[in-house]
Each structure stands twice: as C-alpha cells, then as structure tokens.
Amino acid sequence: MKKLLPIIGTFAFAGNVPLAEPNQAPVHHGNTLISPQMIEAIPAWHKYGELFLYLQTHWVKMIFLLVIIGVPAVFLVHYLIIGPKVFSHHGRKFLVFPSWQRVIHWIAALGFVFLVPTGIMIIYAKFFGGGTPVRFARYLHDIGAALFAVAVIPMFLMWLKEMLPRLWDIKWFMILGGYLSKEKKEIPASKFNAGQKMWYWFATLGGIVMIITGVMMYFQDFDIALLKNLNLHQIDLLRIAVIVHLLLAIAITALFFTHLYMSIFAIKGSLQSMIDGCKSEDELKHLHSIFYKKIIKEGKDKELAEKCEK
Amino acid sequence: MYEYARMKFYCDEDRCIECNACTVACAEAHELPVGIHRRKVITLNEGIEGKEFSTSIACMHCTDAPCAQVCPVDCFYIREDGIVLHDKDKCIGCGYCLYACPFGAPQFPRDGAFGVRGVMDKCTMCAGGPEPTNSIEEFELYGQNRIAEGKVPMCAAVCSTNALIVGDADSVSEIKRARDAAKGKGPMTPYGWDVAYK
Numbered sequence: 001m002k003k004l005l006p007i008i009g010t011f012a013f014a015g016n017v018p019l020a021e022p023n024q025a026p027v028h029h030g031n032t033l034i035s036p037q038m039i040e041a042i043p044a045w046h047k048y049g050e051l052f053l054y055l056q057t058h059w060v061k062m063i064f065l066l067v068i069i070g071v072p073a074v075f076l077v078h079y080l081i082i083g084p085k086v087f088s089h090h091g092r093k094f095l096v097f098p099s100w101q102r103v104i105h106w107i108a109a110l111g112f113v114f115l116v117p118t119g120i121m122i123i124y125a126k127f128f129g130g131g132t133p134v135r136f137a138r139y140l141h142d143i144g145a146a147l148f149a150v151a152v153i154p155m156f157l158m159w160l161k162e163m164l165p166r167l168w169d170i171k172w173f174m175i176l177g178g179y180l181s182k183e184k185k186e187i188p189a190s191k192f193n194a195g196q197k198m199w200y201w202f203a204t205l206g207g208i209v210m211i212i213t214g215v216m217m218y219f220q221d222f223d224i225a226l227l228k229n230l231n232l233h234q235i236d237l238l239r240i241a242v243i244v245h246l247l248l249a250i251a252i253t254a255l256f257f258t259h260l261y262m263s264i265f266a267i268k269g270s271l272q273s274m275i276d277g278c279k280s281e282d283e284l285k286h287l288h289s290i291f292y293k294k295i296i297k298e299g300k301d302k303e304l305a306e307k308c309e310k
Numbered sequence: 311m312y313e314y315a316r317m318k319f320y321c322d323e324d325r326c327i328e329c330n331a332c333t334v335a336c337a338e339a340h341e342l343p344v345g346i347h348r349r350k351v352i353t354l355n356e357g358i359e360g361k362e363f364s365t366s367i368a369c370m371h372c373t374d375a376p377c378a379q380v381c382p383v384d385c386f387y388i389r390e391d392g393i394v395l396h397d398k399d400k401c402i403g404c405g406y407c408l409y410a411c412p413f414g415a416p417q418f419p420r421d422g423a424f425g426v427r428g429v430m431d432k433c434t435m436c437a438g439g440p441e442p443t444n445s446i447e448e449f450e451l452y453g454q455n456r457i458a459e460g461k462v463p464m465c466a467a468v469c470s471t472n473a474l475i476v477g478d479a480d481s482v483s484e485i486k487r488a489r490d491a492a493k494g495k496g497p498m499t500p501y502g503w504d505v506a507y508k
Contacts, residue, residue, distance in 0.1 A: 035352070036352045036353065036354055036356075038350075038352075038413075038414040039352045039354060039365070039367060039413075039414075040354065041414075042412050042413060045412035049376070049409070049410060049411075049412055052380070052409050052410060053376045053379060053380060053410050056379070056380040056406065056410070057379050057380065122382060122402065122404055123382060124382070125382040125383040125402050125404070126382060126383050126384050130383035130385065130400040130401070130402055131383075131399050131400050131401075131402070134383070134402040135401075135402045135403055135429070137402075138402055138403065138404065139426060142426075217405055218427070220405060220408070220418065220427070235408075235409070235414060238405075238408070238409055239409045242405075242406065242409050
C-alpha cells in the first residue's frame, strides 16, 4: 500500500499542485493569463486584439442598434401595410408538437428571455447606467445560458430530421414565405418552413457556439492542449471567442425578434400550437402544405386530430 | 516635470534580476486579494544562452489605451499626466478591456459565494481612483495613492537594481538613452513598447 500512495497521489493531484517555479511571481495556480505565455502573446496583439478593438469601437453598437430598432420597425411596417395572416381555428386541429417537445422549447425560450435583454444591457452598459444593475444583468446572462444549455441538445435532436434543408425551401425563400402578399395560398413547406429552419440552425448550432465561447469568457483562464497545436495564445482564444460571440449574437437576436413577431403577431393564433401543441387545419393546409398533404396521404390525420379533441 | 508630461513605466531588461520585489511590494502596499498580481515579473527564453531576459510588466498606461476604447460603460479615464484609471463603481466586469489589452493588465478577482467574476482590477500607477484622494474608500478599492503624496509608485521605489523606473516619458527615455550609450548599444526598444507607445 505504501508503494501505491505516490501513484495514487499522482493521479489525484495531477495538474493541481502548482510547481514551485523560481522564475515566477507567486502565481495563482495554473493561471495562464499571468504567465510568460501572456507576455509572449504581446506581439500577436495585432492579429485578434486589434480586430476586436476595431469591431468594438466602430461596428458592434451600431449594428446592434440597427437590429433592435430596425428589425421591429420593418415588422411594424409589415403589420400595418400587409397585416397578419388569419386562419380559421374552428375546423379540425392536429397535434404537431407533443408535450415533451413543448417543454424543451419553453426551457430554451425562457433562456432566451434572460439572454437577449441582458446581452443588450451588456452591450449598451453605459446607457443602462453601468455598475451593479448591469453587473447583475451579466449574472442573469449566465443563468439564462445555463437554462438554454439544458435545452439546446434535446432541441437539436428532436427536430433535426424535419429541419434538414429540402428543395422546396428554395421556392419558399423566392416568395419569402408568402408574407409579402395578403393572398392566402399554399406555401411550399413541410412541418417547418425555410425560415423556421434557418432560425433552428442558428439557435441550435449557433447556440452551442455561443455557449462554448461564453463559457470560455466566463472562465477566462483555462488550459487546453489545442492552444499549442493551433499556435494560439490563451488571450488570442478569448479574443476570438468575444468576436464570434458578438457577431453570432447579431444574427441570433435578429432571428429571435423575427420568431417573436411571426408567432405572436404575423400569424394570428399560431402561438397556441406551442401551448397546447395543436395547429388548425386551415393554417396547416396553407402554411405547411407539404406536411398537410403528407399526413392526409399517410392517413395520420384522424389520429393526430383525435389527440387534439381531448 | 514638464508641462505636457505623460507618466510611463520602463523596465530595463539588462538590469532586471527577477527578484520579484516589485510584485510583492505592489501586492502588499495595495492589499491585493490572493491571485491578483497587478505587476508581474516574467522571464522569457529561459535557459537559452544570450537570449534569456526578465522583465516586469503591468499596465503600460497606453496613450491610446485600447481598454478605454472598448469599455461598454466608459468607466476609464485618463488623467492629464497620462495615468489610465478606472471607476470600479461603474465597471460591470465584462472582460472586454482584458481582450483589448496587449499586456494582460486587467484582472478579475472572483468574489462572492459562487465565485462569480467581479469588477476589474489593474495597476493604478499608485494614483488611486475617482474616490476622494487618500480616503478609506479609495484605498479599499484601488490601493494607496502614493502619487498624491508625492511618492514614487511602490514597484519602482523598491527596485533594487533600478531596472524599473517611472516618470514622465521624456525623463524616462533620457535615462534609458544614457544607459544605452554607456553600454555602447544603439537605441533598442524594450519588449512590448512598440505595441504600447507607437
């Protein structure tokens, strides 16, 4: 047993015991941000450091302002000129989202309710006064991220098959889903239309990238072998993380607003399908024509309708 | 001091003996939390003959401070003498200043029960912060205000080989020029200066 102890010790404390390096300040163990690595990274500042400086000082606040004011403004104009789509909710209803899918959706949604406003508060921290309130928003941002992280992988898997791009998605994009006309006609879309698919890919794969870059910025100090292989310094990785996080946030915020507008305002009553899981026949026939034809052809319509009658 | 003085640090790589006195003195003088090192002594090219050197690094108080440019709360302010300071009451601890800084000067102590990242801490060139000069609040948030007392910043004051010097840019470069001339060296740029003071 005595002979085994050093071996056990090696496993138990590997990487935890700071080696007494005579050439360093009494460094908090393993902190790569205050080690020679940080100093070696100084000449590399011109790569990502300068890029982040340029983006943050010239573009970030402007582009986000464009998104949080421009996107809702475009939708307001759309609502006033073209108006919402109204479908009859009296006919048959079909179950499209089983309860477990709705639960996963709403966990992710709750995460977004935390993430988007607090993210905007961090970007415009000066406008919101800074200090403790915005610092608290930063903590809420982390809590929202944790909620979203719980839901993102189940959400990715549960809709993956239906979200794969199909040929008719090109047609959907050509007519922009028919949202530019008041006419009620059959839109080429399966269970999810091309717009929803775009949102899905940004929210899931993009969301995972957001979580990874976010975790990197949360811990700031981590040690991965990847760095040495890529010839990157710790700080460079953090700079890449913040740049990717901000750029992806622009797209995700814009699509999040679009998702809100579509579900709450643009298609009357469509929010209901995420509450009780049922969509009306009229709505499915027009907006998800390919899906509707498929369930009729396969004879699933009665079964799905029964589930909504209870 | 000159009329348009800008305060700068300079660490002479030929003189620094990596004794770490500056790091320890700084941490003690300002009562910094464990794990925070406003000033760090670092040896590069260790063991490579003729190339090994040590240097002491902290906030370089850049003229065009990138930290101040990227801060979403604008909590930085640059004094007339060029010392870059920040307001911890405004700081949200987002970390942008660290990503923009070429020298890794901004650091974030983890505080609270959950160890969440707190507000940023960095070298103040011993000039305190926005709180009333030499008040208890100022000391607790930023450490000593030695500049206001007419004293040399702690790190340079304790440097046993006078490798680390601080003062207005013109005086510092005069000393450096004199040292280089005495050694028969041409003008050379200290490590990292081309990034900070271009």
